[in-house]
Amino acid sequence: MPVDRSGLGAFLRSRRDRLTPSQAGIEPFPGPRRVPGLRKEELAFLAGLSAEHYSRLEQGRQHTVTDDVVEALSRALRLDDVERAHLRDLAAPAGRRRPAAWEAPQRPDPGLLRLMTSLDGVPTLLLGRRSEVLACNSLLPAVLGAGLEPGAVLLRWLFLDPRARERIVNWSDYASAAVGAMRYEVGRHPHDRRLRQLVEEVRGADADVARWWDDHGVTDRTSVAKRIDHPVVGPLEFGIEAVMPPHDPDQRLVVYTVEPGSATARALPVLASWEGSASCNAAGSDLR
8 A cells, every 4th residue: 555645745735834945045936926935946956856756755656755855845945853863754654644553541650660760859740652751740730730540641731721821821832842842753653543533632622723834843852941920839830751762662751840949949948848639640541
């Protein structure tokens, strides 16, 4: 069965539309312009491809995409490292796009659980595939005001629970980055039916999510700031860092870091002693 290249074509079109000829370092080709960015012919010229070859790529009719072509397009479109990786995933042969372990039951990585225990003074969260919660410490639900038990899907809370928008002051920044990370994961795992169902669920429920998704932006799971409006201790500010073990990139320990001596650092012990705090135990069974 031929590989579905519609995602590749849509991504190329979205990146082509955002890059003007002047930004690409060329003179516009003559004739009327009907696109906001580069024409197909201009991008083909920049990448050293024939116009017909590039058209086949964008229309999803070119089933074999070589690494040289991916690199040429990445340079021509001035993609960053995350976008380059996403383009490689979209262009990968079918045999490289079905990791057998993706559907296997997932259990928390013991090393990450030990690390989470040693970081008990700040909120921490262990996430698995499709943003499924594997474990968290007691400060995490105290900060977010959400009981994210093992098996819960963080993205459902972020996009579908109105309290997430109330609690996270910079919700749009944080949520748009989460959408970019979700699209990146779809590129890595295009055959994951449950992941695509999650995408359709949150897209259909929130117009912002649908708009960010249709923009085709991608992000990895790097640092992002989060500002919390807490009803008890007031404003909280965190840097969000993700730690991933090299042997299992589908798990990540999310750590809410704080500036030493800051108001947030002084407030966390108060939350830790708050009787309403509830911990998330590690998941010990399949996540559904």
